Amino acid sequence: MNAAVAMTPASGLARESRFADPDAAFRLLAKAHRDLDERESAALNARLVLILANHIGDERVLREAVALAHEAR
Numbered sequence: 001m002n003a004a005v006a007m008t009p010a011s012g013l014a015r016e017s018r019f020a021d022p023d024a025a026f027r028l029l030a031k032a033h034r035d036l037d038e039r040e041s042a043a044l045n046a047r048l049v050l051i052l053a054n055h056i057g058d059e060r061v062l063r064e065a066v067a068l069a070h071e072a073r
Helices: 022-033 038-056 059-071
Strands: none
Touching: 022 038, 038 059
């Protein structure tokens, strides 16, 4: 997939992994939570969500992501 197309807001939410090494990305996130209690972990997640939502910068894509996350419950 062309990276320029994948990052265009009109393309919608990327549903396939865009990481060269998805396992490394997962390990990075898991390591970020190591040694945190439940409250600290939830606070880290909240900060990450806000930072990444700002990075997306497209309300339509954000709505799609929220809907997908709700479906996965």
